[in-house]
Amino acid sequence: MSGDPSETVLGAPVLGAGELADQPLSWPVLRREVMARGRITTMVDEQVRTPEGDTITRQYLLHPGxxxxxxxxxxxxxxxxxxxxxxxxxxxxxxxxxxxxxxxxxxxxxxxxxxxxxxxxxxxxxxxxxxxxxxxxxxxxxxxxxxxxxxxxxxxxxxxxxxxxxxxxxxxxxxxxxxxxxxxxxxxxxxxxxxxxxxxxxxxxxxxxxxxxxxxxxxxxxxxx
Incomplete structure (x- = not known):
């Protein structure tokens, strides 16, 4: 291995301190269906378009935090x-x-x-x-x-x-x-x-x-x- 800090065993880039943050991002939602409503949470089923143009389905809970x-x-x-x-x-x-x-x-x-x-x-x-x-x-x-x-x-x-x-x-x-x-x-x-x-x-x-x-x-x- 060389002494270059940009080179790693995995070949992955090393993020700097200023890059260590989750990124807000929202893929397009093509359809949403409410599957069930509870006292606290609501379950939804969504069709989502990926950046590659595929359509995927994801089910998750809405929650007030x-x-x-x-x-x-x-x-x-x-x-x-x-x-x-x-x-x-x-x-x-x-x-x-x-x-x-x-x-x-x-x-x-x-x-x-x-x-x-x-x-x-x-x-x-x-x-x-x-x-x-x-x-x-x-x-x-x-x-x-x-x-x-x-x-x-x-x-x-x-x-x-x-x-x-x-x-x-x-x-x-x-x-x-x-x-x-x-x-x-x-x-x-x-x-x-x-x-x-x-x-x-x-x-x-x-x-x-x-x-x-x-x-x-x-x-x-x-x-x-």
Whole structure:
């Protein structure tokens, strides 16, 4: 091998730092059929034209999106809830989280509401931790995970009613280092927990200075079809 950094074992180009970004793109939709409507999601079947001129069919779920909160206390313990999730038949360790299903609600306000509803906590320091598509091959769901620090107790918002799986949900604390180990060992599998915990561990190394402000733009939400 030569010393040219543009040459790789795979023969693939090496992207520069400024090129490391997902690209907004939409192939033409020739037909859309609504197959089923649920309480939260809608399944659609679409015929899509590829750049080569072929027609392919894709089925996926429309979803309002969600926010999650990694709430970190002064002893570097993470606030988690244990909640039963019927599709996977597990009681999962999860960060407080919820749907973006309140009309015109600011994303940060939604995260603050979920933290108060599920953990009866508020925070004085909010940052954007990480954004993600949860399962981009099967749903349009996008999620923003916040880091919340300087925690203090609050009452649940007026009108909030605990129901369904949340009746069996409890709040627990876990040291960040132990959670990182549990994620890497495959014992904690909720996608918001996995992404949020690992991102928190990385961000902690520079004192969270590299994190975006809580009101940072979220372009994915603006480009939703």
């Amino acid at each position: 969600a926010v999650g909160v990694i709430a970190l206390d002064e002893q570097e313990r993470v606030v988690l809830v244990r909640q039963y999730r019927h599709p996977v038949r597990h009681r999962l360790l999860e960060p407080p989280a919820g749907l973006l299903d309140v009309a015109e609600e600011d994303w940060l306000v939604g995260a603050q509401r979920e933290l108060a509803e599920e953990a009866e906590l508020a925070a004085r320091d909010w940052r954007v931790l990480v954004d993600q598509f949860v399962s981009p091959g099967s749903t349009e769901e996008s999620v923003r995970i916040y880091l919340a620090r300087d925690l203090h107790p609050v009452d649940r918002p007026d009108g909030f009613v605990v129901e369904g799986e949340e009746l069996d949900m409890d709040v627990v604390l876990a040291p960040l280092a132990d959670l990182v180990a549990a994620v890497l060992a495959g014992r904690v599998q909720n996608p918001l927990a996995v992404a949020g915990v690992l991102a928190t561990e990385v961000a902690r190394r520079d004192g969270f200075a590299s994190l975006r402000p809580a009101d940072a733009p979220w372009p994915v939400r603006d480009s939703r079809p």
